[in-house]
Amino acid sequence: MGYTFMMWTPAEIIFEIEEGADGQVAIIVIGTPAGEIKILAELHESGNELRLVRTHIQSSIAPNTLGVGRLRAIADAAMERMGYDAIEIEGADRTTGAGPGRTPGGIRFACRRGPAANDGSQER
Amino acid sequence: MTDRRSVKVIDAVRLLVGSGVGMLKAKRAIETMLSHGEIAMHLPAVDGLTKLAKKLRNAGVNVNKLASDTVDVRALRVRLDMTREQFAIRYNLPLDSVTKWELQERQPDRAANNYLRVIASEPEVAALSQLQDVD
Numbered sequence: 001m002g003y004t005f006m007m008w009t010p011a012e013i014i015f016e017i018e019e020g021a022d023g024q025v026a027i028i029v030i031g032t033p034a035g036e037i038k039i040l041a042e043l044h045e046s047g048n049e050l051r052l053v054r055t056h057i058q059s060s061i062a063p064n065t066l067g068v069g070r071l072r073a074i075a076d077a078a079m080e081r082m083g084y085d086a087i088e089i090e091g092a093d094r095t096t097g098a099g100p101g102r103t104p105g106g107i108r109f110a111c112r113r114g115p116a117a118n119d120g121s122q123e124r
Numbered sequence: 125m126t127d128r129r130s131v132k133v134i135d136a137v138r139l140l141v142g143s144g145v146g147m148l149k150a151k152r153a154i155e156t157m158l159s160h161g162e163i164a165m166h167l168p169a170v171d172g173l174t175k176l177a178k179k180l181r182n183a184g185v186n187v188n189k190l191a192s193d194t195v196d197v198r199a200l201r202v203r204l205d206m207t208r209e210q211f212a213i214r215y216n217l218p219l220d221s222v223t224k225w226e227l228q229e230r231q232p233d234r235a236a237n238n239y240l241r242v243i244a245s246e247p248e249v250a251a252l253s254q255l256q257d258v259d
Contacts (some may be wrong), residue, residue: 020147027134027147038134040151054155056133092133092155 007069008033013077030074035061037074041089048085054092075109086110131158131184139179144169157185164190195232195240197225204247215243216254 014031023043030037037059041052075087091104133154140150144167157163170176177187201211201222208226212219217236224230232240243250 018147020141022146022148025148025151027138040134040137042148042151054151056151058132058134093158 006033008073010073010077010080013074015078015081032061032070032074034065034070035059037061048083049088050082050084050086051088051090053090055089056092071107072109076112079109079111133158135183136180136185139176139183140165140167143167143171143176154185191241195237195244197222197232197240200240200244201226204243214251214254215239 012033016029016031018027018029020026025040025042028039028041030039037057039052039055039057041055044051044053079085079087086108088106088108090106093103131154133151136154137147137150140153141147145153145165153163153165167176173189180187201208204211206214208222209219211217212222221230221232221236225232231237239250
């Protein structure tokens with residue numbers, strides 16, 4: 001059976017951010033061709049890095065639809081539009097899925113700029 | 125008690141934010157509920173509690189409101205089959221207050237009313253909580 005895994009372009013990824021009054025927490029709604037992903041996290045900025053702490057994710061997207069490539073595409077689009085060089089995501093305790101009560105490990109995305117790309121080009 | 129596996133955390137937090145709770149406080153409250161099973165909190169700006177409770181239930185959160193009705197002291201005492209004096213002694217209450225509450229000459233204040241609600245709900249526990257060992 002054939003299987004096609006189309007990579008999303010940055011234009012297909014839409015971000016809506018609802019920030020808490022104190023700016024320490026936000027709900028980020030990510031629109032993708034496969035559906036919506038909602039992220040609730042506490043925000044920690046350090047230089048050009050953004051760390052999402054105690055993160056909760058809620059999504060209507062079917063399991064195994066995302067994959068590492070598409071997660072990477074979302075992270076790249078977020079870094080590009082929000083002006084960060086790296087985004088790190090640390091999960092909150094799981095309430096559903098595999099191992100409720102367990103705190104999942106963190107994941108870090110960094111810009112893939114080469115030395116020649118530091119001139120502000122879009123290459124990542 | 126809420127089944128933590130069915131909680132849609134982000135939807136629940138949004139509903140609390142819409143009820144006047146700060147987003148960080150709402151997030152922490154839902155996280156505490158997930159780890160302890162329940163949480164008590166004040167919602168400053170609820171526009172229709174029934175509607176909000178239904179939406180929270182859809183997000184996997186069961187909601188109860190705090191009781192505010194005044195306890196009918198006479199009905200309670202009769203249900204427990206006691207005289208006024210027995211009731212007053214057993215639950216460590218001034219007889220004079222019990223009499224005035226029953227005759228509706230005075231209303232129990234909020235703390236007394238909450239204690240009367242405990243008596244109504246768990247009469248044995250309430251009575252035991254008033255006992256002390258003799259030295």
